[in-house]
Amino acid sequence: MVDIVTSPARTEPARWRAVVGPELAVVAVGLLAAIIFPDDLGFITRINILAIFTLSLALVVGQAGIGTLGQAALFGAGSYAAALWALHVTPEPLSGLLIGALAGAVVATGSGLLILRTRGLTLIMLSIAFAQVLLEIANKAAFVTGGDDGMADIPVNPIFGVVAFDFHSRVGFGYTLAALVAVYFCLRRLVASPFGLTCRGIKGDRLRMRAVGAPVFRHLLCVYALGGAVAGIAGALSAQTTQVVGLSNLDFELSAEGLVMLAIGGVGHLGGALLGVPAFMIVRHVTATINPNHWLLVIGLLLVVTVLYLPGGLYGVFDKWRRRTERSGS
């Protein structure tokens, strides 16, 4: 309820800082990380991609309250579509992104027609079932998708015909960071718009929104399709930067991990996705090298603590700190 009232849609005319400030912060942090850890660019690229994927969840789950556990279906659809496009039509990367977004949106619309009519456990189970059926189809249709082996050596042309992808994934890093910032910028506009406000209204009270005349189902379908497009872009980026597509891109684990990353970062805000993904990935990277079991213990405890004591996630902590410093500053 609180987040509806303090919605950015009602804030006073924006200064430049409010317009692109958060995007600049993402760029700054990304570049800083790349400068400090030049040997881990592949890892940072992966974080960028997962951040886009988790942004799609922040939109669908966090804003519209669609509790899906099948988001990997849309990520996978994007990555398979982009891979097939590169293999059979053209290896030009930007058109591949577009195709990935389209594939994600189409799959989301198709599954949304069924999934979004339900809620609660039924919605969770339908979204899982849909993703699993898609996974099995990708597994069985080996003549198109490569089945269990997936597809490797996906060709990628230089971006704009100039900037070629390199072995150290320097270009991959810049490319995914640019995509992340663009997606973040668009989604922030969307969330601040009346469209986003309606989403939060539906999340808060579906019945009342219907009573005031909002087309609830159509609205949910729209936001789910948009989320699908974003997840599809993430999938396409994954296909293009790793040049490999496999069944793990459709896996239940990916859906669940995305949700966990979002929860740790903070569900109710897009920034939660951007904080949760690096936190999750870095903690995993560090603990899993010590002992994979410790990793599961850490993530389990992290989840319990987040839900019980930090309902706003990392973003909630960050926001509180920011407000306090702003108040003491002025």
Place this chain on the structure above:
Amino acid sequence: MTLVGSILIDGTAYAMILFMITVGLSITLGLMHVVNMAHGAFAMLGGFAAVELMSRLGLRFELALVIAVVATALVSVPIERFVISRVYGRPELDQALLTIGVAFVAIALVNLWLGASFSSIDLPAWLSGPVDLGFRSFPRHRVAVIVLGCLVSAALWLFIGRSRFGVKLRAAVDNPGIAQSVGINTSLLYSLAFAIGAGLAALGGIAGAELLPMEANYPVKYLVLFLAVVAVGGQGTLFGTFLAALLLGLVDTASKYLLPDLASISFYLTMLLVLALRPQGLLGRKDVA
């Protein structure tokens, strides 16, 4: 004919195990409205407790089974009271995330304690080997599981339908607020129902260890399977869960025998079909709004 017989026996045995494990989950969902993603952990706990009791202490299978079931039920009480009860009434997402966190912790602890390898439960002589049922012989274990499953369902049905506890339980499912105001101690009821569900899950886990082998990853590996049974059956209905377990158990077994390539897809398609036609589950009540 023998194929049909095998499918029926194996499928029904599988269904009984699914029912025993998931009935507690269904009750928790109907009663406390919590999707308990950690429910499978109780089945795993029971299974590993039985293994340990038999191998370390050399107890007989029957005794180990009883102790493991009781111990699991006891362990579940503080988990419900101190962790899970704190998200009653919170959004579903919070509940799901908290309980999956609990499941992760359980997996990690079992892993640290016993290692990641599979553990099999050695069945006593009277449960292993074949048994002749007149027209052909079947594995004794499957037949025993079916008998056990039928006994448990009948006992539960009588217990919830006839006992005072059952009356209170049904009242609390129908309307927790009114139940509380007529003097039913709902939080005690919640703890008891949770413990019974956990104990039954342990029983199902031990009885079903031949079909769903014990391993540290158990709660997450079979999570979707357990949730599917509850969703298809309709939350909070005993008979619905039973029907759903039977349906999914038979479909899964039949497709494993007949179309091994398409086993997983036919399971999920069955679930999709049922939930598309009846979003509230086979016997669930219609959701408002």
